[in-house]
Amino acid sequence: MDFFSLIQSIVLGLVEGLTEFLPISSTGHLIIAGELLNYTGEQAKTFEICIQLGAILAVCWHYRQRLLRVVADMTHEAGARQFVINLIIGVLPSAVFGLLLYKLIKRYLFNPVVVALALIVGGLIIFLVERKQRTPRITTVEQMGAIDALKVGFAQVLSMIPGTSRSGATIIGGLLFGLSRQAATEFSFFLAIPTMFLATGYSVFKSWDVLAHQDLAFFAVGFVIAFFSALAAIKGFIHYVARHDFTIFAWYRVVFGTLSLVYFLHWSAS
Secondary structure: OOHHHHHHHHHHHHHHHHHOOOOOOHHHHHHHHHHHOOOOOHHHHHHHHHHHHHHHHHHHHHOHHHHHHHHHHOOOOHHHHHHHHHHHHHHHHHHHHHHHHHHHHHHHOOOHHHHHHHHHHHHHHHHHHHHOOOOOOEOOHHHOOHHHHHHHHHHHHHHHOOOOOHHHHHHHHHHHOOEOHHHHHHHHHHHHHHHHHHHHHHHHHHOHHHOOHHHHHHHHHHHHHHHHHHHHHHHHHHHHHOOOOOHHHHHHHHHHHHHHHHHHHHHHHO
């Protein structure tokens, strides 16, 4: 791995880790960063999916005690069983639509113009949601039922459009469906675990032929950087959500999306 490849891996790992759990779209940022770093193509798409595993392991590590407690209590605690059932129900819509639309999405939507438009539209939606004051009917993840999980699961399907943001779709969807900010954020984190494990495994399986032994170091660096930067982002985001709304992310999405759209439309026209 040469020096420029090392820089590419570090930058992309940082982008993945810092953006995966914020409502600003990690996939969208990776596509744009890949274009700027001249790292595109089938291998780049597979790399982007693989380093997400580093980010999701950061969530597992952050919530390790809670997850282990759920596993230990599943046989005799109804709440633990319901939590697991909610995660299974929540991931089903994305699993079904992902299998049906995987090739089409990867072929036609993984480009910076689509990402920029999705960032802008998503930011405007966050503005609209934050303008309305709501009294949540669900304040903790433990209070969620199967129907609540299914609703959030269908909201997550929208994140298949690059630039939409998986966490943004599930958190904002959760707010619309009656969850508190903390409950929506936590369930988004937990739902990411099965969702991203499935997405990573399926992507690697479908793209195995584009991987080579010499790519191992490149992938490993991105993976490790994504893990540690995601861990920092998770802790910071949880602290932020306890005290603030999501308006700042809406502004970021609109401004960054607009600048990206102007840049890439100008670049494609020149």
